[in-house]
Amino acid sequence: MKFVGNILGAVIVGLFFYLSVDLDSKNTTPVKPKTPTYSQFMTCDIGENWSNVNVMMDEWNNMAVDGMSFALGHRIYEGSAEAVGSNQVSWQLFWDTKQKADKFWKSGPSDDFKAWADKHRSVMSCDGEGRRNYAVDLPRPQNKQGEWDGDTELVSVIYQCKYTVTAEDGTVTPMEDKEGGKSALKAMYSEFMDYVDEQDKNASWHIWSKSGKRGPYNFGVYTHSGENPDPYMDYDFYWMNYYENDEEARARLNAWVETGGDLQEKFDEFSTCEQNLIYSNSYVLYPDLVNE
Known part of the structure; x- marks a missing residue:
């Protein structure tokens, strides 16, 4: 998996966007959700009354939705020329x-x-019929993620990846056995998390660490559930890293380039990712959870 490369380049797919919401608009403590196994994305058009988005989101949080763990809003700020400055946002369930x-x-x-x-509707309207469906793995235990301190804003960094095989002459071709690629990817979770834990333990030795302690970190892996619209099917899976802020994201990614070479080679055995990364500001949203 290509976890290195030029993060400033433009990418073809603008996948995730952001809803800018005032954190002070809702101070109640959300119900702790279950770990989700399924996720959907809807593209939404910003309306003429977008300035009322805080009221809209606060009222959405008050609705009871059976089985919904939580939601994320996204807005790309780097990595997709089409997405930056667009009049669309995306709602992830x-x-x-x-x-x-x-x-x-x-x-x-x-x-x-x-x-x-x-x-x-004049604030935002979403394309529910055109939603994209994904199975999601969130394998890192909550007690290993670090202290989010109740933060509901974060930075997401997205990798767009394909299952591939590399011939002896270096030629890279798509993997025909997608299930084999998926199994190889899942088998890497444990080793990758061990690497992250070790890096967190030794954070004080890194020159970029100002406090001797890294910020919180989590990741999710998204694979298609059925057929999704083009161009999303151009990739077999999306790996998303979640960080506390942009500075933390870049520090961890730089550390990966310096120290993650051995793991990178293992990822490369079954996958290839775009070298251009997508950076997104993200906001966590909680409905009133019910369990019917």
């Missing part, structure tokens, strides 16, 4: 299971949801 997501869409929106959508 995390579900406990695919079955819960299917039930939500099959039954249709509740009366409360319809009223909320109609009220705020």
Whole structure:
């Protein structure tokens, strides 16, 4: 997996966007969600009353949604010329299971949801029919992620990757056995997390560490669940790193270039990722969780 490269270049796919929301607009402590296994993305158009987005989000947080773990809003600030400065955002839904997501869409929106959508249509309108569906792995235990301190803003860095094989002459070709690639990827989770834990333990030895302690870190791996629209199917999986801020993201990525070479070679045995990375500001959103 190419975890190195020029992070300033433009990429073809603009995958994730951001909803800018005032953190002071809601001070209640959210219910702790389950670890999700399924995620969906919807592209949304910003409306003429976008300045009311804080009210819209606060009211969305008050709705009960069965099986929804939480949501993320994203806005790209580096890595996709098409996405930066666009009039679109993306809403990412995390579900406990695919079955819960299917039930939500099959039954249709509740009366409360319809009223909320109609009220705020001039703020933002989303393409639910064109949603993209993914199975998601979030393998890192919460107690190993570090102290997020209740932060609901973070930086996401996205890798766009394909399963590949490399011939003896160095020729790289798509892997026909996608399930084999998926198994190889999952098998790397444990070794990668051991690497991260060791790097966190030794953070004080890194010249970029001002406090001798790294900030929190997590990652997610997204694979297609069924067919998604083009151009998203151009890649077999998306690896997303989550950091506290941009400075922390760049420090960890630089450290990977310096110290992650052995693991990089193992990732390269079954995958190839775009060298241009997508940087996104992200915001965590919590509905009122229910368990029916």
